[in-house]
Amino acid sequence: MSTATSNAQKKGGFLAGTANYLDERVGVAGILKEFGRKIFPDHWSFMLGEVALYSFLVLLLSGTFLTFWFQPSMVPVIYDGAYGPLKGAEMSIAYSSTLDISFEVRGGLLMRQVHHWSALLFVAAAGLHMLRVFFTGAFRKPREINWVVGFALFVLGMAGGFTGYSLPDDLLSGNGLRIIDGMIKGIPVIGAYTSSLLFGGEFPGESIVGRLYSLHIMLIPALILVFVAIHLFMVVIHKHTHYSGPGKRDDNVVGYPLMPVYVAKAGGFFFIVFGVIMAVAATFTINPVWSYGGYDPSPVSAGTQPDWYIGWLDGALRLAPTHLEFVIGGYTLSMNILLPMVVGIAFLVVVALYPFIEGWVTGDKREHHVLDRPRNAPTRTAIGVAGVVFYAVLWAGASTDLIATHFKMSLNHVLTTMQISLIVLPIVSYIITKRACLSLQRKDREIVLHGRESGRVVRLPHGEYIEVHEPMNEYEIYKLVDFKAYQPTLARPNAKGVITVRARIRARLSRFFFEDRVEPVTQAELEAAHDHKELH
C-alpha cells in the first residue's frame, strides 16, 4: 500500500520504513532529535498551563460540532420545537437553533455543555497558570515577552468567552450585550458612533449575532492558535524553568526528556482533563438557555451576571460610585461607566507590563531559569497578593445580590462594604503578605543556622535545659539559601553629572522593593554557626 513499506529498503518493519521515508523527505530525524530530547522538569504547578491548552483543544472539537447546527441569524421565527414552554414564541433563528442543539440534535446538549464548561476552565486554568508564573518569578529575563504573549492569550480567552456567551441570543446574553452597548456609548465623542457601527444601527439591531459569530469562530480562535504556537515555541527556545535544588542551576534544566516520558505523560493528562470536562458536562447544567427565553430588550432578570472571567468588570461597574455624571456643553460625561473602564484597563496594563517594571527596578540583565520561592521576593509576592485581592473584590462585586440574599444581608451594606474593601483590602493584604514573607525568610535563616526544632528537651549536667535542634542535611540547606536578595540602588548621576528624574524614580522604587530584606545565609555564617555549636 504505502510507498515506504513496498520499498526495497524495508528493514526494520513498517515503523522503521515509515520513519525512514519521512526522514528522507522532511528530515524528521533532526526535528525529533531536537524536540524529543527537550527536558522538562517535574512539578505539579508546571501542568496548569497544560490544562488551559487541553481545554482549548476540547473547545475546538466541541465548537466545531456546534457550528454544524448553530445558525447565527437574528431573523425572527416562530418556535415549533421540542421544548414546551417556548412553543409558539417568536424568537431569532440563532436562539431557536440553540434550542434545537439542546433538545433535538443527538448529543447536542452534551456538546454545548462541554463547550461552555471547557471555556470556563480554559480561562480559569490560564489565570491560575499566570499566577504560578508571577509568584515564582518565571517572567524574568529571558521570558518577559512570553509573559506578554500569555497575557494576550488570557485576554483573548475573555474575548472568545464573551463573544460565545452572546451568541444564543437569549435574555441573559442579550442583557450582557446591552451592558457592553452602554459601556461603549459611555465613551466620549466616539461612543455612539462605535456602538452604531458595531450593532449596525440602534441596539440590538439585526446583525450583532452574525458579527460576533464571525469573530468567535474565526478571528479569535485563529489568534489564540497563533499565540499558543508562539507561547510554546518560546518555551522550547527558553527551555523550561525549574525549582531550586542541588544541581539545578541557571544554565541547565533537570527533568525528563519529552520523548518518551513527557509525550506519554502529557498525552495521558490530556485525556484526564478531557474526561473531567465530559463528566462535569454530563452531570451539571450550564447556561440553561431555554429558561431565559428569547432576547427582548424590555425584561431584565434578577441574577443577570456574566460568566466568571467578565465578572470583575461587571463588579467594577456595580461598585462605581453613583452620581458621577458631568454635563459639559450639553454632553453627558458618565464617569460611573468611564471610571470602571479606566480602572479595568489600567489594571490589565499593569499586569502586562509588570516584568518590564520589575526588570527596570532591579536592573538585573542576567538570565533566570531557577524559580524564586515566593517568600524570597517579598515585595513582588506582596504586590501579587494585593493584585489578586483587588481583582477578587471586583469579582465578588459582580455577585453582590446573591451574597445579600444567601447570607441574609442588606444589598446596600454589601455594596458599601465592597467599595471600601476595594481600596482598603489590597493595602492591608500587601502589608500582611510582605511581613509574612520576611518572617518566613527569617525562619529559614534560623533553620539553616541552627537546625530544625526537634521538640526534644534535655537537661544538661549543670541543670540547664535546652531543646535539641536537628541539623539539616546539605540538600535541604541548598534550597533554603539558593536565592539572591537585591539591595536598593542609589540614584547616580549620568554622564553629564546630572541626577535625572528617571534615576530618582528608579531609586525610589528600588528602595520600595528592596529596603526590607533578609539576606541568604552565607558560607561564613554557616561555618560560624557550626563552630558555635561545637562549643556547646
Place this chain on the structure above:
Amino acid sequence: MNKRKINNARRSPFAAILVIAAGLLVAGGGYAGATAAVAHSTSGSYTQEQVDLGKKLFLSNCASCHGKNAEGTNYGPSLIGVGAASVDFQVGTGRMPGQASGPQLMKKPVQFKQDQIDALAAYVSSLAPGPSVPDEKYLATNGNTTRGGELFRINCAMCHNAVGAGGALTEGKFAPNLKGVEAKHIYEAMVTGPQNMPVFNDANLTPTDKKDIISYLKYIEANPSAGGEELGGLGPVAEGLFLWLFVLGGIVGITIWLGAKSN
C-alpha cells in the same frame, strides 16, 4: 352667527365650572368603574359562623398589632379592605402572625389550620370588600406555558429571577424563591402585592394570564433541567464558583497526585 354663539357660551362665567365638573365626573366615574372591575369583591361566600370564629381568632392572635377592629396600629397596617386573598396568603404561608421584625417578614411553618385561616379570611373580608381567594379554575396548571413564561419574564423575573430562584431588593429585602410555593399563594401574591411586591390586578394581568404564569412556574418546577444538576438556577455565578472550586480544584488535585508520583 352660530360660531359667535358658541364663543359667547365659552366666555360664560359658568363655563369653567361646567368643564371642571364634567371632567371630574368622567375621571371619577371612570376610575370607579375601573376599580370596580378590578376589585371583584365577594364577601358573601363565607358563613356567619366563620366570620364569628375568625373574629375570635383575630382578637387573640392578630389584634395586638393590627388593632381590635383591624384598623391598624403603629405596629401593623389596617386590614380593612385587604380582602380574603391577603389573609389566605399571609397566614397560609406562615408569614403571619409575624415573628421578629426585620426588613421583611419571613416564611415560616404555618401556625393555623386551613379552616382557621378561612375563618380569619372570612372575618377580614367581612370588614370591607377586597380581593378574594382565587377560583380553583385559575389554579389548574394546564394554561399556556409559552405565554406564561413570556409574562413571567416581563413582569416577575426582574425580582424573582428568570427561573424563579429569587433575587435581592434594597436594604435586606428580597424577592423569595418561587419553587414549592402553592399555586393559590402565587395567585394571591399577584392580586394583593404582599410586602414589597407590586399588585398585579386583573386589569394588568387577567386571571387567565395569572393562570398561564402559574402553569409555567409549575412546569419548570416539575421538569428539572435536561442538562443535569441545576446548581440552584442561579446562573453564571454558581457556575463560576463550581468551576473554580470543584472542576479546577479537582484538576489541580490530579496534577499534585501526578507530580507526587514521580518523586
